[in-house]
Amino acid sequence: MKERLESLGSEALAKIEQAADLKTLDAVRVAYLGRKGKLTAILRGLGQASPDERREIGQRANVLKEELGKRLDARKETLEAAAQQQQAQSEFVDLTLPGRCPRAGSMHVINQICDEIVDIFTQMGFQVAVGPDVETEYYNFDALNTPDDHPARDSHDTFFVKPGVVLRTQTSPVQMRVMEQTPPPVAVVVPGRVYRVDLDATHSPMFVQMEGLLVDKNITFADLKGTLMHFIYTFFGKNTQVRFRPHFFPFTEPSAEVDILWTARDRHTGEVKSKWLEILGCGMVHPEVFRYASYDYEAYSGYAFGLGIDRIAMVRHAISSITHLYENDLRFLEQF
Ligand code: DAH
Numbered sequence: 001m002k003e004r005l006e007s008l009g010s011e012a013l014a015k016i017e018q019a020a021d022l023k024t025l026d027a028v029r030v031a032y033l034g035r036k037g038k039l040t041a042i043l044r045g046l047g048q049a050s051p052d053e054r055r056e057i058g059q060r061a062n063v064l065k066e067e068l069g070k071r072l073d074a075r076k077e078t079l080e081a082a083a084q085q086q087q088a089q090s091e092f093v094d095l096t097l098p099g100r101c102p103r104a105g106s107m108h109v110i111n112q113i114c115d116e117i118v119d120i121f122t123q124m125g126f127q128v129a130v131g132p133d134v135e136t137e138y139y140n141f142d143a144l145n146t147p148d149d150h151p152a153r154d155s156h157d158t159f160f161v162k163p164g165v166v167l168r169t170q171t172s173p174v175q176m177r178v179m180e181q182t183p184p185p186v187a188v189v190v191p192g193r194v195y196r197v198d199l200d201a202t203h204s205p206m207f208v209q210m211e212g213l214l215v216d217k218n219i220t221f222a223d224l225k226g227t228l229m230h231f232i233y234t235f236f237g238k239n240t241q242v243r244f245r246p247h248f249f250p251f252t253e254p255s256a257e258v259d260i261l262w263t264a265r266d267r268h269t270g271e272v273k274s275k276w277l278e279i280l281g282c283g284m285v286h287p288e289v290f291r292y293a294s295y296d297y298e299a300y301s302g303y304a305f306g307l308g309i310d311r312i313a314m315v316r317h318a319i320s321s322i323t324h325l326y327e328n329d330l331r332f333l334e335q336f
Contacts, residue, residue: 001042001049001053001057002056002057002060004042005042005057005060005061005064008032008038008039008042008064009064009067009068012028012031012032012038012039012068013067013068013071015028015031016028016068016071016072016075017071017075019075019079020079021079021083022076022079022080022083025072025075025076025079028072029072032068033065033068033069033072039061039064039065039068042057042061043058043061043062043065046058046061106333106334106336108333109313109317109325109333109336110208110309110310110313110325112336113309113312113313113316114191114208114210114309116235117189117191117210117231117235117307117309117312118189118191118210120230120231120234120235121189121212121231122189124187124227124230125187126187126188126189126212126214127187127188127189128188128189128190128191129174129177129178129188129189129190130174130190130191130192131168131171131173131174131177131190131192132168133167133168133192133193133194133195134161134165134166134167134168135165135166135167135168135173136164136165136166137164137165137166138164139168139173139176139177140158140166140168140169140170140172140173141153142292143173143176143289143292143293144172144173144175144176144250144251144289144292145250145251145286145288145289145292146250146251150250152248152249152250156169156170156196157196157197157198158196158197159195159196159197159205167194167195168192168194168195169194169195169196170194170209170211170306171190171191171192171194171209171210171211171306172211172251172304172306174188174190174192174211175190175211175213175251175285175289175304176289176292176293178190178213179213179215179290179293179295180293180294184215184216184295184300184302185214185215185216185217185300186213186214186215186302187213187214187215187216188211188212188213188214189210189211189212190210190211190212190213191208191209191210191211191309192208192209192210192211193206193207193208194206194207194208194209199323201320201321201322201323202311202314202321202322203322204310204322204323204325204326206326207308207309207310207322208308208309208310209306209307209308209309210306210307210309211304211305211306211307212227212282212303212304212305212306212307213285213302213303213304214227214302214303214304215285215290215295215300215301215302216300216301216302217299217300217301218301219284219300219301219302219303220284220301221254221284221303223303224282224283224284224303224305225244227303228258228280228282228305229242232258232260232279235312236260236315236316240260240261241260241261242258242259242260242261243258243259243260243261243276244256244257244258245257245258245259247281247283249281249283250286251283251285251286251288251289251304252282252283252284252285252286252303252304253283253284253286253287254283254284255281255282255283255284256281256282256283257278257280257281257282258278258279258280258281258282259276259277259278259279260276260277260279260315261274261275261276261277262274262275262276262277262315264318267318277311277315278308278311279307279308279311279312279315280305280306280307280308281305281306282303282304282305282306283303283304283305284301284302284303284304285301285302285303285304290302310322310325313325317336
């Protein structure tokens with residue numbers, strides 16, 4: 001009986017030390033000290049032992065019971081501490097990590113320039129109009145006094161969608177769409193994309209123009225000039241040198257192209273150079289266009305102009321190739 005008690009004791013102590021987690025440890029406790037446990041069974045069986053044995057074994061069993069209890073508690077504490085530490089490690093939040101910055105978008109440089117130009121004209125009383133990118137040949141050419149065999153069509157390499165339907169080569173067709181909807185007087189600007197079969201450093205198959213149209217009584221070329229000069233001085237600065245050059249457009253007569261003298265420091269050589277840059281076409285609305293619009297061309301006169309928004313953006317920011325504007329390279333776009 002005594003030996004059984006001793007071996008049971010060392011067996012139990014070994015199991016306590018080996019218990020790797022709280023659950024196993026509790027199973028050990030139940031196996032030895034529980035109601036049906038091995039030590040409990042010995043204590044219960046003492047009734048049948050002799051009085052001497054009962055005293056000796058009883059004492060020894062009680063000491064063992066107490067010791068097992070202590071070791072169980074100690075082991076439990078150790079395992080609990082380990083479990084807690086593990087949990088703390090797995091739930092660790094590193095408060096020193098830098099936050100994640102959301103990437104902010106920004107307006108495309110073309111839209112920035114376009115808005116700035118539209119603002120200058122709306123402050124003078126112009127309204128903003130728009131028209132479709134897919135346009136009929138009638139609005140893009142015929143109604144603008146550019147019939148089929150007109151040589152002016154040669155300068156527009158046109159994308160045809162189907163016979164009679166094109167990607168508009170200019171924002172000018174919106175002039176006619178506006179006049180058909182509105183009796184005079186009108187004053188509109190029309191920003192929009194236009195398309196031509198063309199591709200090099202200064203030409204892109206898609207680019208952006210802004211049309212202007214003003215029709216009222218007694219409008220002269222002086223009004224056109226005054227309006228455009230106000231725009232140029234506001235946008236490019238008061239000291240900008242401007243040149244009106246006679247030109248031809250089928251829908252205006254007389255017509256002109258406007259150049260500005262642009263002075264820039266060469267990025268590579270540092271040399272300061274000036275050159276004339278064409279930024280827009282303009283003129284007095286051709287009577288034939290008024291006839292298409294059913295406007296009374298005896299009572300009314302008007303002017304029109306078309307700005308190259310890309311061209312102006314390239315001048316403003318000294319951009320060497322128009323393709324940069326449409327390649328969507330963030331390294332380029334994020335500079336603006
Ligand atoms: N539509 C012309 C072009 O794309 C530009 C232009 C010239 C527009 C004269 C006009 C204008 O309204 O009057 O080349």
